[in-house]
Amino acid sequence: xxxxxxxxxxxxxxxxxxxxxxxxxxxxxxxxxxxxxxxxxxxxxxxxxxxxxxxxxxxxxxxxxxxxxxxxxxxxxxxxxxxxxxxxxxxxxxxxxxxxxxxxxxxxxxxxxxxxxxxxxxxxxxxxxxxxxxxxxxxxxxxxxxxxxxxxxxxxxxxxxxxxxxxxxxxxxxxxxxxxxxxxxxxxxxxxxxxxxxxxxxxxxxxxxxxxxxxxxxxxxxxxxxxxxxxxxxxxxxxxxxxxxxxxxxx
Numbered sequence: 636x637x638x639x640x641x642x643x644x645x646x647x648x649x650x651x652x653x654x655x656x657x658x659x660x661x662x663x664x665x666x667x668x669x670x671x672x673x674x675x676x677x678x679x680x681x682x683x684x685x686x687x688x689x690x691x692x693x694x695x696x697x698x699x700x701x702x703x704x705x706x707x708x709x710x711x712x713x714x715x716x717x718x719x720x721x722x723x724x725x726x727x728x729x730x731x732x733x734x735x736x737x738x739x740x741x742x743x744x745x746x747x748x749x750x751x752x753x754x755x756x757x758x759x760x761x762x763x764x765x766x767x768x769x770x771x772x773x774x775x776x777x778x779x780x781x782x783x784x785x786x787x788x789x790x791x792x793x794x795x796x797x798x799x800x801x802x803x804x805x806x807x808x809x810x811x812x813x814x815x816x817x818x819x820x821x822x823x824x825x826x827x828x829x830x831x832x833x834x835x836x837x838x839x840x841x842x843x844x845x846x847x848x849x850x851x852x853x854x855x856x857x858x859x860x861x862x863x864x865x866x867x868x869x870x871x872x873x874x875x876x877x878x879x880x881x882x883x884x885x886x
Contacts, residue, residue, distance in 0.1 A: 653815060656808045663804050667722045667797035674790035675715060680776040680783065682708060695771040699780065701745040714739045722798075729802035736794055743787055752780050
């Protein structure tokens, strides 16, 4: 499901950029698990149970890997499961995944650096026994020791590269989601400000209307008062003048 954000107009906007990044994150996760499965498929060549020279193989295995077949496979299975759990997590923890992979690398280190995988010296005293070990490994796994080594290294390097790329992509997705969250917060703040401005504006208009009505009423009262006084004044003036004239004549 894609991430959505509400615009200032109240409509819901799809975020194609987020959807694209989420889809890519899913692909990175699947790739890392596919690379792990490739490593598992290669190491499963060591788990064949039917082989006529099993004792010879156990001896050859111990000489190549420095451990018994049973112990090596048991530990490898645990390490593989641990790495798979980390890679299968919704969010990758890069350091933990790299650490889990490094444990597997250490387990194969003895084999990868074995002198038996180097060109054998035909003049060496151990040439015959060394060649037998290599041939036994090839007969058992159906793969030469050198090819097995190169395949294991390639698988592990591919997993590590997937971890790095996936971690980098998830960081990009995290930053994009953070920016989206900040944008959504800004939109919400703008909406609040719009509502506040609308309320303030409505209040000013109402207040202005009330003052105007009061002013009008005041003006009407004043006009009525002064009009009444003027009419009264006009009535009083003739009488006063008559009194004054009569008094003057009488004097």
